[in-house]
Amino acid sequence: MTKPVLHLGGAWSSSWSIPGWMVCELAGLICEERVIYLSRDDSKAKLAALSPSGRVPVLEIDGLVLWDTFAIAEYLWERDPTSAIWPADPARRAFARSVAAEVHGHFDDLRAALPMNLLKRWPVRNGLPSNVKLMARPGAQASTARLEAIWRDCVGRWGGPYVAGDAWCFADAVLAPMCSRYITYGVELAPDSVAFIRASQDAPLMRRWIARAEAQAAEIGRDICVAFP
Numbered sequence: 001m002t003k004p005v006l007h008l009g010g011a012w013s014s015s016w017s018i019p020g021w022m023v024c025e026l027a028g029l030i031c032e033e034r035v036i037y038l039s040r041d042d043s044k045a046k047l048a049a050l051s052p053s054g055r056v057p058v059l060e061i062d063g064l065v066l067w068d069t070f071a072i073a074e075y076l077w078e079r080d081p082t083s084a085i086w087p088a089d090p091a092r093r094a095f096a097r098s099v100a101a102e103v104h105g106h107f108d109d110l111r112a113a114l115p116m117n118l119l120k121r122w123p124v125r126n127g128l129p130s131n132v133k134l135m136a137r138p139g140a141q142a143s144t145a146r147l148e149a150i151w152r153d154c155v156g157r158w159g160g161p162y163v164a165g166d167a168w169c170f171a172d173a174v175l176a177p178m179c180s181r182y183i184t185y186g187v188e189l190a191p192d193s194v195a196f197i198r199a200s201q202d203a204p205l206m207r208r209w210i211a212r213a214e215a216q217a218a219e220i221g222r223d224i225c226v227a228f229p
């Protein structure tokens with residue numbers, strides 16, 4: 001059987017590559033990983049050649065091309081419904097799916113206001129706008145308030161530290177890049193939000209992903225990584 005191929009962007013800035021990679025890990029899928037750095041002259045052509053949407057992550061598996069993180073998650077879950085992608089308990093699973101679907105389908109304003117960069121720390125250098133200005137961008141405050149309500153609901157219902165209790169699932173993988181933004185830009189949040197974010201960024205899969213970003217920075221140059229996006 002042909003080995004599945006997972007196409008990813010640069011680890012420090014490709015936010016959707018995080019759940020794309022993590023869901024393969026949660027499924028225990030052994031696959032070949034290929035990285036396309038998204039800011040290069042030939043990036044668009046490379047993406048167009050492999051992805052119908054021109055975006056990553058993309059998983060080639062069983063003769064199929066899957067080009068969206070949610071589609072990848074559900075396909076791998078159907079292959080093995082005992083995997084850790086979703087909680088085993090139906091109520092937790094329904095809740096986790098609701099969180100993942102909301103975060104997957106919305107929050108474009110926040111993604112634009114606070115671009116993900118796992119290696120950058122605010123302030124990086126003089127001349128960049130302050131995080132106060134970033135948080136004044138359209139929708140940033142309202143989206144942050146909604147995320148804080150989601151995190152509070154997760155911990156209130158299931159006891160934390162993750163979305164549906166103490167087992168990391170796909171919903172945590174979808175939230176992880178959102179959580180990282182508040183660390184990157186040093187945005188002050190309520191103590192319970194800080195605790196949720198800290199648990200998310202300290203989770204074993206996230207630590208492995210951040211280590212990958214560090215390794216890419218060592219190879220490409222940290223200055224280049226913190227300058228993009």
Ligand SMILES: N[C@@H](CCC(=O)N[C@@H](CS)C(=O)NCC(=O)O)C(=O)O
Pocket residue numbers: 009013014015016017038043044047054055056057067068069070104
């Ligand atoms: N809804 C898609 C979003 C994928 C997406 O937007 N990927 C970004 C990278 S994080 C991308 O490939 N952008 C193309 C580019 O920057 O040229 C998913 O869930 O996979």
